[in-house]
Every structure is written in structure tokens, then in C-alpha cells.
Amino acid sequence: MEKKKRDKREAILRAALELIAEHGFHGAPTAMIAAKANVAIGSIYRYFENKDALIITLHNEIECAAMKIITVDYDRGKPLKERFFHVARRMLKYMIEHPLEFRFVEQFFYSPYGIAFRRDKFFADTAIDNDEDILKGLYDDGRSQQIIKDFELSVFFSLAFGILFNIARDNVVGFNKLDDIVIDKIVGACWDAIKL
Amino acid sequence: MEKKKRDKREAILRAALELIAEHGFHGAPTAMIAAKANVAIGSIYRYFENKDALIITLHNEIECAAMKIITVDYDRGKPLKERFFHVARRMLKYMIEHPLEFRFVEQFFYSPYGIAFRRDKFFADTAIDNDEDILKGLYDDGRSQQIIKDFELSVFFSLAFGILFNIARDNVVGFNKLDDIVIDKIVGACWDAIKL
DNA sequence: AAAATGTGACTGAACGTTCACTCATTTATG
DNA sequence: CATAAATGAGTGAACGTTCAGTCACATTTT
Structure with missing residues (x-):
């Protein structure tokens, strides 16, 4: 449970990393990050306040x-x-x-x-x-x-x-x-x- | 007349330069470029095929x-x-x-x-x-x-x-x-x- | 010289699309 | 069964682009 939570968070960060690294900030809309992380769009907002927070955390x-x-x-x-x-x-x-x-x-x-x-x-x-x-x-x-x-x-x-x-x-x-x-x-x- | 034409083109390029330099590509929507250049939005597309062409020309x-x-x-x-x-x-x-x-x-x-x-x-x-x-x-x-x-x-x-x-x-x-x-x-x- | 006609640079409301973000609902957990 | 987690269709704002219409000026006609 505690493990799964961490996994989802990591998956979101990883997906964001890959998409942004390869296609830039424009090529990484939230929907695409969620899809790559095998997670619903809404879940992103369970782990991060907004997209900016996700990016800053990743950095x-x-x-x-x-x-x-x-x-x-x-x-x-x-x-x-x-x-x-x-x-x-x-x-x-x-x-x-x-x-x-x-x-x-x-x-x-x-x-x-x-x-x-x-x-x-x-x-x-x-x-x-x-x-x-x-x-x-x-x-x-x-x-x-x-x-x-x-x-x-x-x-x-x-x-x-x-x-x-x-x-x-x-x-x-x-x-x-x-x-x-x-x-x-x-x-x-x-x-x-x-x-x- | 020939003078005015050049002026509008220059004004658009100048406005794009100032906005993009200061606020990045995101902070320079076509509507804002047009406003700063004292030109209608549509006029941009008379001088440049699209926004990409405008940016590449400027560069x-x-x-x-x-x-x-x-x-x-x-x-x-x-x-x-x-x-x-x-x-x-x-x-x-x-x-x-x-x-x-x-x-x-x-x-x-x-x-x-x-x-x-x-x-x-x-x-x-x-x-x-x-x-x-x-x-x-x-x-x-x-x-x-x-x-x-x-x-x-x-x-x-x-x-x-x-x-x-x-x-x-x-x-x-x-x-x-x-x-x-x-x-x-x-x-x-x-x-x-x-x-x- | 005056009026009629033609021209194309210019305009900006409107369009379709994309985006970050929300929330009512469903699913999983203890 | 109660609470927490997860979902994704839906929302409104913002964007690049379009295009029907306007108008100042050039050209032609009378």
C-alpha cells in the first residue's frame, strides 16, 4: 500500500521526465504524462498540487x-x-x-x-x-x-x-x-x- | 505606401522580438504581438505564413x-x-x-x-x-x-x-x-x- | 473633372483545437 | 461498511489560424 503509493508517484515523475526530455514542455501535456504512467489524469493532482509543482519537484x-x-x-x-x-x-x-x-x-x-x-x-x-x-x-x-x-x-x-x-x-x-x-x-x- | 508596408512588417518583427525576449515563446501569443505592433491579428498572416515562419525569419x-x-x-x-x-x-x-x-x-x-x-x-x-x-x-x-x-x-x-x-x-x-x-x-x- | 469601378492591404470576430485542472462517481483497502 | 484512493468525462480559458467584410486609394469611364 505504502509501496503502491510511491510507485504511482515515481511512475508519474518518470513519465514526465521522459516526455519532457524528448519533446520539451510543449510535448508533455498532463493527459500524455498520465497515459505514459498508466495512471488517470486526476491522479497526478493527488500527488502534485499542479503541473508546475510536478516539474519543480522533478527538477x-x-x-x-x-x-x-x-x-x-x-x-x-x-x-x-x-x-x-x-x-x-x-x-x-x-x-x-x-x-x-x-x-x-x-x-x-x-x-x-x-x-x-x-x-x-x-x-x-x-x-x-x-x-x-x-x-x-x-x-x-x-x-x-x-x-x-x-x-x-x-x-x-x-x-x-x-x-x-x-x-x-x-x-x-x-x-x-x-x-x-x-x-x-x-x-x-x-x-x-x-x-x- | 511601399514605405508603410515595410514599416508594418518591421513592427511585427520588433513586437515579436520584445515579447519573446522578455516573456518567452509562451508569453507571446499572436494577439499580443499584433497589439504591440499596432496591427490587426490577421495582418501577421499577410507578412508571414504562420507563427513559426515569423519566428524563423526573425532569428x-x-x-x-x-x-x-x-x-x-x-x-x-x-x-x-x-x-x-x-x-x-x-x-x-x-x-x-x-x-x-x-x-x-x-x-x-x-x-x-x-x-x-x-x-x-x-x-x-x-x-x-x-x-x-x-x-x-x-x-x-x-x-x-x-x-x-x-x-x-x-x-x-x-x-x-x-x-x-x-x-x-x-x-x-x-x-x-x-x-x-x-x-x-x-x-x-x-x-x-x-x-x- | 467628376463619377464609377476595381483592388488588395487590412481588420477582428469567430472557429476548432488543445490544454491544465475539477469533481461526481467508482473502486480498493482496512 | 467506512474511508481513502483512483478515475476520466467534462469545463472553461487560451491559443493559432481563418475569412467575410471594410475602406483608402488607383484606375477606368463618362
């Missing part, structure tokens, strides 16, 4: 799960360069190994949802989020140890991680081919961009 | 105008690094000085329109486009002169110019502040990413 769960995978084995004691390579490499790998999640998050990112989401994060003084801490920690350490260039945080993020998004997108739609060697070279290029 | 005109601005004073005779700085600097400047055009093109880029558009370009053997030539020329020269890293073309583009898009986006929504000095440092970082 948050994906981001949380992704960050868990990316930061596994992360050792705060290692030198900065090593930590950056660890995170960047895993980030790029996650994106090309999870094309559905990546494409969804990307669509979210560039939609009004994403703008609002980033606004909130940007103007939130309290960055409690453990994952943000890791990324921001790289910046803070790099600056205080005089290892990385003198840019503000958001520019640093673009240089360090924005590239990875661009490259992952091209990979998902088939514009490039990436293996472990190329991935390492790309992460190296990102490092060159930020290091002094 | 093409912006891209064409932007490339004209960016490649002014471009000197093929100058050394590679200098040419790269010229193009990258002007590209970033164009984007932050034309936030409406930038935001529109970005929305276009990440929508189904953009995917189709890029597919076509990617699989078009004949890159007649003069502007593509300039960007691709930088890559070809850099590789043959052994100045830039050994990446395939699409990865090179992401490293060299993808960053600029990310940074321009953050700038438009107010996440960073850019002056000529910072712009030069950013272009320098892009150069570090691609140079051997």
Missing part, C-alpha cells in the same frame, strides 16, 4: 540525485586541482550517461522555471546546500590560495562548469563523440581557463 | 545583422590570437549590448526550432556562409599551425564561444557586471582554454 529530485553521484568519494583534503578534476569529470560523465535527466534539467534551466530558480539561489544569503558548498568551496579555496584567476563567482562557474553543459548538450544530440581520454582533455581545458 | 535576420556587426574590421591577415580576440570580444559585447536580440536567440537556440536549425547546419556539407567561414577558419588555422588543442570542431566551438553565451546570459539577468577590462580577461580565459 529538485534530479539535481539532488545527480549531486550525490557526482560528489561520491569527494575528498576535501586533496589539492584544489585534483578536487576540480574529480568534480568536473564526474559532472560531464553524469550528463552524458543520463541524457534524459540532462535534457530535462537543461530545458528547465532555460525556461521561466529556471530563471526563477536561479534568481532564488543567487539572492539567497544562506547557501546551506551541501553541494553548492563544494562548488563554491573550490572557488573560495582557489582565490585564497591564489591559484585561479580573479573573476567573480558567477563568471568562475561559467568558465569552469558552463562549458561542460555545452559539450554535454552537443554530445546528447550527436554532434561530438566523447571517451574518457577526450573527457579528461576537456576538463583540462576548463582548468586552463580558470587557473592563473 | 535569421538577427543572426545576419549580428554577424555583420561582429565581423566589421576583421582582418584575415592578422595572427590567429589577434583574430580570435577580435571576434570573441565583439561577440560578447554584441550580446550584452543587445539583450533583447540575445535573449531571443538564446530561447530559439534551446527550443525545438534551434535543434532543427543546428541539425541542418551540422549536416550541411556546404558551409557557404561567410560568417561560419570566419569561425571555422580560426579552428582550421589554429590546428594547422599547431596553436590550439587537439579537439574536434564542435568541442572547440563550445570552449571558445560557448562560454561567452553563458557569461552573457548571466550578465543579462544581472548575475555579473562586465566592463571592457573584465571582458578582455574573459576572452583571455577562453583563449587559455583552447590554446596548446
Whole structure:
């Protein structure tokens, strides 16, 4: 019973993920999500307040799960360069190994949802989020140890991680081919961009 | 009379640009575009076959105008690094000085329109486009002169110019502040990413 | 030069479709 | 049998698109 409830919720989230990733927000009407999840339309509204809430929940769960995978084995004691390579490499790998999640998050990112989401994060003084801490920690350490260039945080993020998004997108739609060697070279290029 | 005709067409394109840039494709129904352009709804369909055609036309005109601005004073005779700085600097400047055009093109880029558009370009053997030539020329020269890293073309583009898009986006929504000095440092970082 | 006729850019109410969301009803659970 | 969960036809709002009609102006006729 408790199991079934979770299953239905998961099925709805999964169906939404697949449809939105593949066809965009427009190609994923509630009726289609319900059909793909083998659930009645009305059931969606038993688990989520409305479609926006469903989408935002889906985004948050994906981001949380992704960050868990990316930061596994992360050792705060290692030198900065090593930590950056660890995170960047895993980030790029996650994106090309999870094309559905990546494409969804990307669509979210560039939609009004994403703008609002980033606004909130940007103007939130309290960055409690453990994952943000890791990324921001790289910046803070790099600056205080005089290892990385003198840019503000958001520019640093673009240089360090924005590239990875661009490259992952091209990979998902088939514009490039990436293996472990190329991935390492790309992460190296990102490092060159930020290091002094 | 011939003047008035052009004016109406321009007004429709301008209204679409402003509405889509600010509120996304969803926030720009034909009725609203017509109202903003001081034109009847039906008139849109006198100048454009349908809404898709209007959007694609708008994109093409912006891209064409932007490339004209960016490649002014471009000197093929100058050394590679200098040419790269010229193009990258002007590209970033164009984007932050034309936030409406930038935001529109970005929305276009990440929508189904953009995917189709890029597919076509990617699989078009004949890159007649003069502007593509300039960007691709930088890559070809850099590789043959052994100045830039050994990446395939699409990865090179992401490293060299993808960053600029990310940074321009953050700038438009107010996440960073850019002056000529910072712009030069950013272009320098892009150069570090691609140079051997 | 005045009147009659023709033209097509322009208009906006109306249409068919699609969508997110509701709720009366049915089904499952304890 | 009482309560909670699930259902899907139904609803109204919003959308892109259409088309019968208008009117300013060009052309022809008287």
C-alpha cells in the first residue's frame, strides 16, 4: 500500500521526465504524462498540487540525485586541482550517461522555471546546500590560495562548469563523440581557463 | 505606401522580438504581438505564413545583422590570437549590448526550432556562409599551425564561444557586471582554454 | 473633372483545437 | 461498511489560424 503509493508517484515523475526530455514542455501535456504512467489524469493532482509543482519537484529530485553521484568519494583534503578534476569529470560523465535527466534539467534551466530558480539561489544569503558548498568551496579555496584567476563567482562557474553543459548538450544530440581520454582533455581545458 | 508596408512588417518583427525576449515563446501569443505592433491579428498572416515562419525569419535576420556587426574590421591577415580576440570580444559585447536580440536567440537556440536549425547546419556539407567561414577558419588555422588543442570542431566551438553565451546570459539577468577590462580577461580565459 | 469601378492591404470576430485542472462517481483497502 | 484512493468525462480559458467584410486609394469611364 505504502509501496503502491510511491510507485504511482515515481511512475508519474518518470513519465514526465521522459516526455519532457524528448519533446520539451510543449510535448508533455498532463493527459500524455498520465497515459505514459498508466495512471488517470486526476491522479497526478493527488500527488502534485499542479503541473508546475510536478516539474519543480522533478527538477529538485534530479539535481539532488545527480549531486550525490557526482560528489561520491569527494575528498576535501586533496589539492584544489585534483578536487576540480574529480568534480568536473564526474559532472560531464553524469550528463552524458543520463541524457534524459540532462535534457530535462537543461530545458528547465532555460525556461521561466529556471530563471526563477536561479534568481532564488543567487539572492539567497544562506547557501546551506551541501553541494553548492563544494562548488563554491573550490572557488573560495582557489582565490585564497591564489591559484585561479580573479573573476567573480558567477563568471568562475561559467568558465569552469558552463562549458561542460555545452559539450554535454552537443554530445546528447550527436554532434561530438566523447571517451574518457577526450573527457579528461576537456576538463583540462576548463582548468586552463580558470587557473592563473 | 511601399514605405508603410515595410514599416508594418518591421513592427511585427520588433513586437515579436520584445515579447519573446522578455516573456518567452509562451508569453507571446499572436494577439499580443499584433497589439504591440499596432496591427490587426490577421495582418501577421499577410507578412508571414504562420507563427513559426515569423519566428524563423526573425532569428535569421538577427543572426545576419549580428554577424555583420561582429565581423566589421576583421582582418584575415592578422595572427590567429589577434583574430580570435577580435571576434570573441565583439561577440560578447554584441550580446550584452543587445539583450533583447540575445535573449531571443538564446530561447530559439534551446527550443525545438534551434535543434532543427543546428541539425541542418551540422549536416550541411556546404558551409557557404561567410560568417561560419570566419569561425571555422580560426579552428582550421589554429590546428594547422599547431596553436590550439587537439579537439574536434564542435568541442572547440563550445570552449571558445560557448562560454561567452553563458557569461552573457548571466550578465543579462544581472548575475555579473562586465566592463571592457573584465571582458578582455574573459576572452583571455577562453583563449587559455583552447590554446596548446 | 467628376463619377464609377476595381483592388488588395487590412481588420477582428469567430472557429476548432488543445490544454491544465475539477469533481461526481467508482473502486480498493482496512 | 467506512474511508481513502483512483478515475476520466467534462469545463472553461487560451491559443493559432481563418475569412467575410471594410475602406483608402488607383484606375477606368463618362
